[in-house]
Amino acid sequence: MNIWDNLPKPFLILAPMEGVTDILFRQVIAHASRPDLFFTEFTNVSSYASEKGRWNALERLAIAPTDSPIIAQIWGKNPEHFSECTSALESLGFSGVDLNFGCPDKHVNKAGGGAAMIKTPELATECYHRAASSTNLPVSIKTRLGWSNPEEFRTWLPILLNEHPAALTIHLRTKKEMSKVPAHYELIPDIIKLRDDISPKTKLIINGDIRDKAHALELHAKYPTIDGFMIGRGVFANPYCFTNHTPSRDELMDLLKMHLDLYEKYTILANTKEYKDKIEDCHITKLPNHRKDCMLLPYEPLKHFFKIYVNNFPGAKELRAKLMETRSVKEAYESIKNYNQDKTTPSLV
Numbered sequence: 313m314n315i316w317d318n319l320p321k322p323f324l325i326l327a328p329m330e331g332v333t334d335i336l337f338r339q340v341i342a343h344a345s346r347p348d349l350f351f352t353e354f355t356n357v358s359s360y361a362s363e364k365g366r367w368n369a370l371e372r373l374a375i376a377p378t379d380s381p382i383i384a385q386i387w388g389k390n391p392e393h394f395s396e397c398t399s400a401l402e403s404l405g406f407s408g409v410d411l412n413f414g415c416p417d418k419h420v421n422k423a424g425g426g427a428a429m430i431k432t433p434e435l436a437t438e439c440y441h442r443a444a445s446s447t448n449l450p451v452s453i454k455t456r457l458g459w460s461n462p463e464e465f466r467t468w469l470p471i472l473l474n475e476h477p478a479a480l481t482i483h484l485r486t487k488k489e490m491s492k493v494p495a496h497y498e499l500i501p502d503i504i505k506l507r508d509d510i511s512p513k514t515k516l517i518i519n520g521d522i523r524d525k526a527h528a529l530e531l532h533a534k535y536p537t538i539d540g541f542m543i544g545r546g547v548f549a550n551p552y553c554f555t556n557h558t559p560s561r562d563e564l565m566d567l568l569k570m571h572l573d574l575y576e577k578y579t580i581l582a583n584t585k586e587y588k589d590k591i592e593d594c595h596i597t598k599l600p601n602h603r604k605d606c607m608l609l610p611y612e613p614l615k616h617f618f619k620i621y622v623n624n625f626p627g628a629k630e631l632r633a634k635l636m637e638t639r640s641v642k643e644a645y646e647s648i649k650n651y652n653q654d655k656t657t658p659s660l661v
Contacts, residue, residue: 314450315349315381315407316478316515319540322532323348324554327519327544328385330354330417331613335374336574340567341547342378345554350382354412356425357388357397375405383452387412389424389435395442402449408478411443414455416487427487430459433471440475450478454519460488462496469506479515480507481542491545495520500535508537515539522546524553548620561625568621571614572641579609611640627651
């Protein structure tokens with residue numbers, strides 16, 4: 313079954329975002345307002361291909377039952393490593409594979425991956441060929457308009473479309489533009505024409521400044537041949553962005569507590585029977601259970617999520633400041649409890 317042929321039109325996707333769309337946050341979003349399709353954070357194919365890096369790659373590819381259907385996104389520049397990594401993904405429970413040819417991160421680009429592929433189109437197509445020939449899963453691509461000039465899409469996108477990927481996601485900015493300028497919606501008609509002329513069966517997905525479901529439907533009414541929309545930063549403004557729901561303060565706080573609880577649940581020690589039991593309890597699937605060190609999640613990155621939940625209600629700024637000072641889930645809950653005891657502030661739980 314090709315997952316891309318079994319999605320509604322238009323379908324909505326949570327964009328893969330490094331340090332954000334991990335196994336914890338995906339479960340929170342699935343609980344709040346699940347998209348039609350999830351993507352993982354991107355995984356380096358060369359890490360998967362090395363004995364030293366494979367465990368890190370496998371942990372990044374860990375999925376929860378609520379993730380399904382989910383696409384594994386991978387990046388790199390070594391065609392053989394694309395082949396090796398892609399061949400394993402079907403057995404790990406994924407519905408498809410997406411090749412990241414658009415990440416603007418300078419470290420990724422320096423390594424020759426992500427948006428750097430725009431400058432090496434022959435290597436990009438070779439990596440696609442090796443990936444597509446190594447799996448029965450549908451293979452898609454996510455990219456940008458170009459490296460420095462938006463008009464580069466006129467030569468870059470046809471190269472990709474001539475490979476007839478299952479789906480093509482276009483972030484409507486260049487690598488150089490990052491997210492510093494508005495997405496180039498004015499180019500959508502020309503991009504649609506390229507897709508229709510070269511590879512009409514390829515699903516076309518638009519990414520960049522999509523705020524929520526209502527915004528996606530508005531764009532789809534204007535451009536009905538677009539198949540789907542990918543929401544990235546919109547989820548920061550509203551974790552319920554895949555519905556038309558505006559969350560209450562209590563709903564947002566419930567999501568925060570869910571995220572904190574999942575963090576605690578997934579911070580598990582290895583080399584014990586408890587570790588194996590918790591793997592099953594936490595729904596971490598398809599990971600070998602003989603690892604000799606820890607799947608210990610650092611606490612500091614968890615703070616990046618606080619603004620998503622503790623925002624846009626009276627007293628949010630003060631509570632968020634307290635939470636940013638915490639060093640553990642226990643301290644976070646204590647901050648919430650102490651804040652609730654302030655009689656001048658309405659209860660948060």
